[in-house]
Amino acid sequence: MKLSFKESKFFQPDMMFQSIYEIKPDFLRAQGVKAVLFDIDNTIAPYEVITPTVEMKAYFKSLEEAGFRMAFVSNNRKERVHIFNLDLGYFYIHSARKPFSSGMRACIKHFGLPKEQIVCVGDQIFTDCLAAHGAGLVFYMVAPVNKKESKFFRIKRLFERPFIQAFKDRVKKRHKK
Ligand SMILES: [Mg+2]
Numbered sequence: 001m002k003l004s005f006k007e008s009k010f011f012q013p014d015m016m017f018q019s020i021y022e023i024k025p026d027f028l029r030a031q032g033v034k035a036v037l038f039d040i041d042n043t044i045a046p047y048e049v050i051t052p053t054v055e056m057k058a059y060f061k062s063l064e065e066a067g068f069r070m071a072f073v074s075n076n077r078k079e080r081v082h083i084f085n086l087d088l089g090y091f092y093i094h095s096a097r098k099p100f101s102s103g104m105r106a107c108i109k110h111f112g113l114p115k116e117q118i119v120c121v122g123d124q125i126f127t128d129c130l131a132a133h134g135a136g137l138v139f140y141m142v143a144p145v146n147k148k149e150s151k152f153f154r155i156k157r158l159f160e161r162p163f164i165q166a167f168k169d170r171v172k173k174r175h176k177k
Pocket residue numbers: 039040041042043122123124
């Protein structure tokens with residue numbers, strides 16, 4: 001069976017969430033996850049938020065306490081990622097050039113875990129999703145935290161729509177079975 005571009009699971013998130021806070025330790029554990037690779041901008045924080053808020057810190061603490069290991073894989077420059085990560089002290093890859101998967105692969109190597117035990121969390125299909133799937137990792141998509149995006153981003157979101165719809169159709173079909 002030949003799959004159309006839109007139907008290709010490569011371009012579809014494996015799961016979707018309204019925010020990172022919906023991705024809870026119990027859920028991750030049930031999935032067999034040991035490490036989580038996070039995008040930063042618009043996944044955790046808007047661009048202009050340079051250090052984690054109390055809420056963000058509490059979330060990461062809950063993951064740490066549950067025994068998960070975290071890393072950041074960001075396309076943003078070193079200064080942004082470094083400052084955001086100062087208090088958290090996680091492994092990180094800046095200037096990751098997602099959709100290329102080298103940043104994800106560096107994290108896999110760093111953690112030394114099987115791919116099945118690592119998930120990626122991000123807000124974009126054409127960077128985060130492709131980079132995750134390119135490295136053979138599961139991808140959880142969250143709604144972007146900043147609803148007021150630039151024109152460039154709004155256009156990108158428009159192109160993401162068919163893949164998100166295909167994902168939703170797939171989930172619906174799964175539930176019907
Ligand atoms: Mg992002």
